Amino acid sequence: MLTPLKPQKFSIRGKVVFGFGLGLVMLVVIAFIAWRSTRHFLSTAELVAHSRAVLETEEKVLRHLMEMESARRGYLLTGDEKQLRGFHDARSLVNENFSLLRALIAEDDDALRSAGKIRKLLDASYAKQAAEIDARREGGFKAAHDLFVRADSEQVNREIHAVVRDFEERERMRLGERAQTTEFVGAATTLVIIVGSSVAFIALVAAGWMILRDIAKRRRAEAALAEQARLLSEIIDTIPDFIFLKDAEGRFVLDNRAHRRYLGVQPSETLTGKMPSDIYPREIALRHEADDRHVLTTGGPIRNRVEAARPAAPNIHWLETTRMPLRDGTGKVVGLVGVSTDITQRKADEEKLQRFAAQLERSNLELQNFASVASHDLQEPLRKIQAFGDRLAAKCGDQLGEQGRGYLERMQNASGRMQTLIHDLLQLSRVTSRAQPFQPCDLGKIVGEVIGDLEVRIEQSGGKVEVGALPTIDADPLQMRQLFQNLISNALKFHKPDAPPVVRIVSELVWATDHSLPGAKPREPLAEIVVSDNGIGFDPKFAEQVFVVFQRLHTKQEYEGTGIGLAVCRKITDRHGGRIVARSEEGRGATFIITLPLHQSSEPENP
Secondary structure (H helix, E strand, C coil): CCCCCCCCCCCHHHHHHHHHHHHHHHHHHHHHHHHHHHHHHHHHHHHHHHHHHHHHHHHHHHHHHHHHHHHHHHHHHHCCHHHHHHHHHHHHHHHHHHHHHHHHCCCCHHHHHHHHHHHHHHHHHHHHHHHHHHHHHHHHHHHHHHHHHHHCHHHHHHHHHHHHHHHHHHHHHHHHHHHHHHHHHHHHHHHHHHHHHHHHHHHHHHHHHHHHHHHHHHHHHHHHHHHHHHHHHHHHHHCCCEEEEEECCCCEEEECHHHHHHHCCCCCCCCCCCCHHHCCCHHHHHHHHHHHHHHHHHCCCEEEEEEECCCCCCCCCEEEEEEEEEECCCCCEEEEEEEEEECHHHHHHHHHHHHHHHHHHHHHHHHHHHHHHHHHHHHHHHHHHHHHHHHHHHHHHHHHHHHHHHHHHHHHHHHHHHHHHHHHHHHHHHHHHCCCCCEEEEHHHHHHHHHHHCHHHHHHHCCEEEECCCCEEEECHHHHHHHHHHHHHHHHHCCCCCCCCEEEEEEEEEECCCCCCCCCCCCCEEEEEEEEECCCCCCHHHCCHHHCCCCCCCCCCCCCCCCCHHHHHHHHHHHCCCEEEEEECCCCCEEEEEEEECCCCCCCCCC
């Protein structure tokens, strides 16, 4: 079963742009965070390197102070000038590294204050040490020792070491903080990169999955469309009519196998992109192109256009073609679809039917003329037979004897029946030959007049006629009178010997359906009139036979009549576009149901 394809909320392109855009944004964010983290890391690394340089310089200052102290003590003990040179070299290095240290901590006010304090202590230490060296050089070891003990130069060195150690401890704490910051920034950067990369990877994977899913869905949709197109092609190929589809320029887009066979196109060929002028002779091509232009420009269809077929089409001479516009969602005409039907046989049948109808009309006219002329011509001999029979019975009745009078009576009865038969035949032929135009007829009034005409027969039979409300319809008043007179007369005639006849006439308004009357439109108002009696009835198998001309279910000795009355009723209802049916059972009376249109749009043609 074919199912319509649902429109997607987001296209594949939109999903690709969204997925890769999200991944790109994540990469840009990661790159920005990495750049910021790298800058922070480099800045922190520079500070760490600076702290390490400061610590290294402090260590050098302390180491050279210790070298200077060792060289001074060696000189004080030995008086060796070589020791003194080591003292001066170490002092130069202390000054040099201290100057470097001051340059490294130039932007740190606390460190500069500590360095200033160290500088004062160094100057004090240099002065005491210089006095001890001069005392050793001038007074010998004892003088230098006395001054060393008395001056307590070691106290200054301990203070220097204490200040330097405090400075170093503070710098190491700062180095630790910067190292922790560097480690934290590195860890945070790594985490952000990992998380961001993961999110970007997931986004790209999700986008890829959505794209693959949509591609698979699109492939399935394309396969479904291909299957629908194949099925549509197979369906139209099974249709015997010629089906074709054209675009807005009038070029063929699609057609079925029957159309290609009609045009003589080989199975390997195609009509796609061709114009009518590429296929048909010039006269037919111009006609088709004019019809196509009319449909494409006006948007109006061309329905059931009867046209001659192409000369080369085998056994096809006439086509009936319908062209309908094709519109898009906005209502714009984007093409047309055409269906052509081979009506060659139908045209031949119509021509035969027209010839037969003409012959039938001539035959009916001749029959009507014959019936009218023959009836009139037969009336005169019958009147003479009856007249001379009456004279013969009056003047020569006694001379004929009993047997002669019997023959004469039988002759007169036969001529009377012949006259009645001719009269009924004239009535049957006059249903159409002397019909009056339709006009509003009050059926209740007409039935009342008929009952008045039959008053004597009703009294003689001891019967009664019960009439309900009857409608007013468009009809021939004389024929409606004849219809009800025949039905009521039959009901009075075919009654049970032991029961007086009772005739009931009722009606109701009904609405036409597809099967009510052949020419009635759905929901058209109809009058359904029921005429029923309590008479002898008849076998249901004769329900249609009773409407046949001269058809009798009883002998003329049992019931008089010619068997034409119900045939006249059927012919009257047929002329009015109605219907009459009979329902009965033997011994249970008969019911005649008459269905007539309330309104006549036009009078039907005489059959």
